[in-house]
Amino acid sequence: MFRRSAVAAIAALALFAAPVRAQTAPVVVDPAWVAAHEAFLAGDVLRGRGSATHDEAVAAAYVAAQFQGFGLQPAPGMDGYTQTAPVIRTTPSGTASLSIGGITLSQMDGLGLLSGAGTALRGRVEVVTGNDPAALPAAEIVMIAPPEGPAVGAWINTAFRRGNRLVILRETAALREAVARSSPNRPGLTLAGTAPRSSPVLVVVPAMTWDRMALMPGTGAVWEPGPAHVEETVTTNAVGWLPGTDPDAGVILISAHLDHLGVRPDGVIMHGANDDASGVTAVLELARALSNGEPHRRGILFVAYGSEEVGGLGSHWFGDHPPVPLTDIVANLEIEMIGAQDPQMPDGVMMMTGFDRSDFGSTLQARGALIAPDLYPEQNFFERSDNYQLALQGVVAHTISGWAVTPTYHSAEDDIAHLDIPFMTRAIQSLVEPLRWLASSDFTPAWTPGGQPQPR
Template sequence: MFPRRLVITAAALALFAAPVRAQTAAPVVDPAWVAAHAAFLAGDALRGRGSATHDETVAAAYVAAQFQGFGLKPAPGMDGYTQTIAVTRTTPSDTGTLSIGGIRLSRAEGLGLLSGGDAPMDGRVEVFTGTDPSALPEAGIVMIAPPEGPAVGTWVNAAWRQGSRLVILRETATLREAVARASPGRPRFALAGDEARPSRTLLVVPALVWDRMALMPGTGAVWTPGEGHVEPTVTTNAIGWRPGTDPDAGVILISAHLDHLGVRADGTIMHGANDDASGVAAVLELARALSSGDAHRRGLLFVAFGSEEVGGLGSGWFGDHPPVPLSEIVANLAIEMIGTQDPQMPDGVMMMTGFDRSTLGVALRDQGALIAPDLYPEQNFFERSDNYPLAVRGVVAHTISGWAVTPTYHTVEDDIAHLDIPFMTRAIQSLIAPLRWLADGEFTPDWAPGGRPERR
């Protein structure tokens, strides 16, 4: 802490150097507002806000109405507060088969399909039985025996990064449950016009059959998907805009994603209160706070993206069709899963993915934001949210989260009852003054050496 004499001196200088708005106290976030947003977005009426569904569209309309009520404007080139994006939804067939080394397994015989599955594939198969997902080989088709537990996503994401298009997992109890929930198979979504882009398929094979197949490494694997059902639909982004006073100062983008997992085949609603109604509530309250008073030097874009859960479609489309040039966006702060706090973090503090990749995190933390580096770099969370489609296009973009590995992730327990509203309120409050500082000041974040990700 600075000695009192120095604090007084700095304050006196600020009276002459800073505009009047910098002296006003930051607006106070009311926990009742936070709770009200979450209650609507994660309530039964929106049925889990499934990606590219009518429920997601209703959520976008709610956010758009809030933006308009706060006095935000339509973004440049838009005549309203929503972007409607054409999408195709492909429901896989339940007749697919996998053949490896003369062993053939069909969906009817216990072959599980977790994602993708609409495109045929064949080629040499590599078998990996190691314990370190970072050591996975570069292979178009790979067989993996992940450990029991929910961290299987780490293995799958590692395989995708190694260029795999077909991943064949050895069944565990967790994966067996996941296949049952996904039955007959999760639909594949794509932006209209991107349907021909090669899909990635994730299969689960019963343990005994997987073991037999694994005895034939280097042989050919053939995935025959059967005829899927294709239908058009839409996803929606909600956007609010506050112009800045200096057109050359750039724009700050604050975002979250609207969608969650929707309704399971058995009728169970996956409410998605933490993932990511909590982030949308944060964007709304930051929009309320940062739209009050005089305009800032920099422009502000507040965006709730659609269809993050099925491949970041809303943010990807936004990146290709931005209402302001991406070169003008000086920073993107995405907010995801701030509904509860990781017990390993200091009290009240959130994590920022890719913290060391740029100068943004340190700058915001120095201004009072309750953020710290990501505790789980091996999980590659930096690449697993809506910041990433923008980061690979050059925007300094990060995601902040309360507890990225919370036990309620993608479970029925991710409901309003499991939200920590006081933590959410304090977290949102801590971001207001740093974002005002960024919006009114000269500081422009930049990538650290080697920090900018490359497009694959």
């Protein structure tokens, strides 16, 4: 029943979003509009906008309707405002097991699964000691005893970069809580026709059992993910186009991701009000603002990607099927989690990942954008959002965030009640004129020496 209500709401909202391109006065971002977008995107009706679900598609339809109401056009070569990508959904059975030496654990008997079921794997185990993530070897199977607290994130990030296939973590209080919050049988998604992601399987083993296993370094390990159910589905991007007056001036891309974690097995909705309904709200309000007044010299693409949470599938598809050549995109501003501010940042200011990699951030900052460098370079946030797909292909692309390490991250508390609407409103407002200037200027952002990432 709610699906009909959602579609009706989208249609009604589109009627009120009339084009206003004739306006010339500066556009003021209204907190009531910000709250209205959040109320729909992060409300119960969309059930957490799970990746490649009907709820994600409804969110994309909402954004598409808003784009059309603002007077945006379908992007070149598109006949509408949504772009769908074929996806393969693989649902684990929950019967994964790990054997090292004579010790066997299963998901039903002490084995915690944090991410990925992967494929069956056999190999020798390397035990990592010490507290320095940089010591993590590029081995297929590693055992790690991380310290208590959030420092485990640095180990996991390093494992992703090292190419480890199976990471066996010694249980800590923080990891125990993470396993309790996780959805161990959450489906894995890949774009049809592509190989599954090479991200590691992360498992958590009770401390005493881990200690026994660690006494057998070099012993062979066997990982069995168990059977899985495979089906075809789609993920959806919403795309709006604001043409420029000079076809040779290039294009600006402003983006965020639509999806979140959906509904937990216990029925709790993971609303994702901050991650990343807040970014989508910013894209919508920037589309509203920048579609007002005289046309800009450069065209502007506004995009809300699907399936970021499962590996950036929507941005991967967009990068492989762009409506304009990627070489025409002079800069990409990705907006991720601006619903709350990091207390370590100056009042009202957001952080930009990879700030020093290009002159994009400093130029926007000089024009009044409330942004500053990333406080957490060790977390590699630059590589962990949709901007990275385009940065690897040469586009100057960065992500801005209000509080990248917010305590509500991927928790049930990431809801509307925990948003700072005044901060969001001020942050979005600060981007309007700098982006308007960029869209009308001759300035083209450029990578600093060594700043452009290279494919591994």
